[in-house]
Amino acid sequence: MFSETFIFYLILFICIFVIVGLLASRTIINSKLAVSDSKLSDMKFALDASSIVAFTDAKGIITYVNDKFVEVSKYEKDELMGQNHSILNSGIHSIEFFKELWKTIGQGQVWKGEICNKAKDGSLYWVDTTIIPFMNKKGKPYQYVAIRNDITDRKKTEEQLKDSLKDVRDITFALDQSSIVAITDAQGIITKVNDKFCEISGYDRSELIGQDHKLLNSNFHSKQYFKNLWKTIGTGEVWKGEIRNKAKDGSYYWVATTIVPFIADNGKPYQYLSIRNDITERKKTEDMLHRQDKLAAVGQLAAGVAHEIRNPLTSIKGYTEFLQLDETNEQRNELFDIILDEIERVNLIVEEFMLLAKPKVVKLEDKNIIPIIKNTISLLEFEARKKHIRLHFNANVDRVLISCDENSLKQVFLNFIKNAIEAMPNGGDLTVKVIVQDEHVQISFEDTGVGIPQDKLNKIGEPFFTTKEEGNGLGLMVSFKIIEHHNGQIFIESELGKGTTFNIQLPYRIA
């Protein structure tokens, strides 16, 4: 049997053990509590710093707000405490919206959403809101914690974005209604066309997408025209111009075209937007007017030629009749010379007129232009010297081949030299220069004569008949025509009383 003392000690020992154990576990719990306490306050601090926090009771009466809440709502703390949340109602949301909210949290579920509130000063602010219901033992919420974050800036950006998207949609709509629109990629492959594009071109959308714009080429414009176009938009600049296109059924249509390059971050265009408007009708009217203009010009020309021929014919007739009556006249030879001159003048006018009315189909041959020019100058050297005019010639090459009709070009050069001589009644200098440049050879006739008045300068190359002294304008007209036939151009610079320069530019084969 155990002695009573033993039992007593045993019980005492057990008691001490239990007490010590209890004490020990109590310290552990306490320290655990302390730890979780500090975690909680950390979290509260973090929440307070980051979010707008409010507590309400079961009826939605505010029982706590943090500093951020005060800051954002612009109310004082005691103005908020004891109030209903409807104090912040902005009127933006529907009654259903809040009904739904209360239904959710009333059932003990978390509600999340974006709410627009009204601050004390009337300004609106958006908050991203989470409301957490806290439940009592009966399963009923006894308080709600609302955690909100200010998203006013984000909302504003969203609104702006929406606005600008709407603008873009509106503009696109307006453009689609008014214009023929296409988008191509950097290589010129069509990636998008609008209905109007399909309509005017007569192609289905599927026939256009993936194609080159060449599909619509009507072969009206030169290669250079499209080269320039690509050069312009390729360097990121807007191109504007008029293009004649060919529809699927082979008919032609004209479009006033604007091509806008879209530039990537690397500075290179990644796509092109082309906006076109149908100008076929306008072009037709223009064509008609042009034809009428031409007809009027021809009529004017014919009238002028008739007039020009009548003058010398009248004098020829007069002199001839005079000579018929007076066979012994001492001036007989002189008068014959005049008659012959006048006949020659008529001849020239008729010849030039014929050439103009029906330009000869000439065979072009490669010819060195230098000796041709020198030769032409020498033809008029005698006449020039008589009129105290010095002729100069210089060239930066000895040889430059031009694909040409030699006689036609000679006629042009002769005309320019003759005109210059006539423009210097009191003598002067005529310099003929040949300069081979990158893309063409330039032949210039520079005189120190009377110059050409502006109104006349504008009409050069067209017939302008006035008096005999002023000439008939056929020479220059024919010259322009011939140079045009040789794919060249003529530019004129002139200053009254100082002189005139005619510049002919011609493409050359070999320099």
Ligand code: ADP
């Ligand atoms: P024409 O020689 O028969 O007068 P053109 O067509 O050759 O006809 O020239 C037309 C007119 O242009 C001339 O009459 C003259 O008035 C003017 N013109 C041409 N060349 C010159 C020049 N170098 N300087 C001044 N006027 C000129």
Ligand code: MG
């Ligand atoms: Mg002339």
